[in-house]
Amino acid sequence: MFRGMENMAELTIGAFARASRLSPKALRLYDELGLLLPARVDGTTGYRYYTGDQLDRARLVAWLRRIGMPLARIGEVCDLCERDPRAAGRDIGAYWARVETETAARGDLVAFLVGQLSGLPAGEGVEEMSEMGKGKETAMRYAAGSDRGLVRPVNQDTAYAGTRLLAVADGFGDDGARASGAAVEALVALEESVRGADVLNGLADAVDRVNRAGATGGPGGSGTTLTAMLWTGSRLALVHVGDTRAYLLRGGEVSRITHDHTLVQSMIDAGSLTAEEGVSHPRRALLLRALDGSEDHARPDLRLHDVQPGDRYLLCSDGLFTVVRPEDIRRVLRTAAEPEDAVRELIALALAAGGSDNVACAVADAVTRV
Structure with a gap:
């Protein structure tokens, strides 16, 4: 993913946000949570700087957020991906299987409640x-x-x-x-x-x-x-x-x-x-x-x-x-x-x-x- 940008020069948080299609606010949050640390932080100004080889992790964090994965688990998946991408893929699949199971259970309950609240005889x-x-x-x-x-x-x-x-x-x-x-x-x-x-x-x-x-x-x-x-x-x-x-x-x-x-x-x-x-x-x-x-x-x-x-x-x-x-x-x-x-x-x-x-x-x- 995005290997052509690995040698890109150091980027400001604004430039990196545009390249990764993430907002600066999201990048600051991911920094605070340890999900995506800047390559360098200026000791005087506190400005954050990133490099092109961080784009893969940035995009992975964003994608996992889009499927609703909790931030704590995202960090674990990202770390695992750097060591063993296949294992990370299996972990994402296991997470989504659990989401589908829980969603199906909630859907059953919703249908049940809709029936109850739609004028059916009480207790039936x-x-x-x-x-x-x-x-x-x-x-x-x-x-x-x-x-x-x-x-x-x-x-x-x-x-x-x-x-x-x-x-x-x-x-x-x-x-x-x-x-x-x-x-x-x-x-x-x-x-x-x-x-x-x-x-x-x-x-x-x-x-x-x-x-x-x-x-x-x-x-x-x-x-x-x-x-x-x-x-x-x-x-x-x-x-x-x-x-x-x-x-x-x-x-x-x-x-x-x-x-x-x-x-x-x-x-x-x-x-x-x-x-x-x-x-x-x-x-x-x-x-x-x-x-x-x-x-x-x-x-x-x-x-x-x-x-x-x-x-x-x-x-x-x-x-x-x-x-x-x-x-x-x-x-x-x-x-x-x-x-x-x-x-x-x-x-x-x-x-x-x-x-x-x-x-x-x-x-x-x-x-x-x-």
Whole structure:
């Protein structure tokens, strides 16, 4: 980029602003923040001077600002670009993927609120919109199961599937079984009590109550992960904290719809580790978020997810996806006739792979009834 200007003579801040298409005010800000330091500052006048070989960094800072990247991260990306441009490119890509995910979640919430505020009956909202007037009703067929595995002395995983709720929790520490059970139990209570616009708030409140009530953070650093989906009729409200996962089979394609809250995943997002390297990383089980009694660690991801007839959803603990090959998980989701068949076969695959951890999964199919 702009290599022809590297030998340009020293430029005043005004000349450099014109060459870089940045304002002098922006250049002064970037200097103060350490993002783009002048090549020289006159000791008497305080005037800033730049050189042509600083144009690449100036333009990169400006471009990253245009995509909304925080200034602190811009500095890290610019420094990384000077050492390893490819790694910097991966980091920018990871940042934008996160932006798109968060934007999609906010878009879902906006659509939900628009429906609520557009005269729909209180407590119903958009959950009734997609099938109203079609003579059809969308329902869920579901199953859940859990197994201690072949190595662990107790089962600390909890799985649940009901008429409106799917949930999987993976407990840890001396009291992990109680922690995972308490987390799922708190959500089961929402199946009949929470609907419409209250669904996301209901999930968030339930998670907060569990975290503050002492059901987590017990002996031995106890706590639990949690991934759950509460069905509202045409949408699923997702709550997720930790490294339990949710997958979606739609149109023959399987995609993961949760993002692990782990050290390894954060390194992958930052471009310092590849997904392949993460599989065997020695700290792959280190959680950055969990329900462990700490308010800082318990921040859940919350979003609304559109449901289509024919969708199949899988929620599972890491005792499944860390030992069963992704292609085998995809095959089972595509071929199992019923949710209970999928649950049974997935647990069997985890045990056949050594069963080194507890394993839990819940599967639900969205079906249309005339």
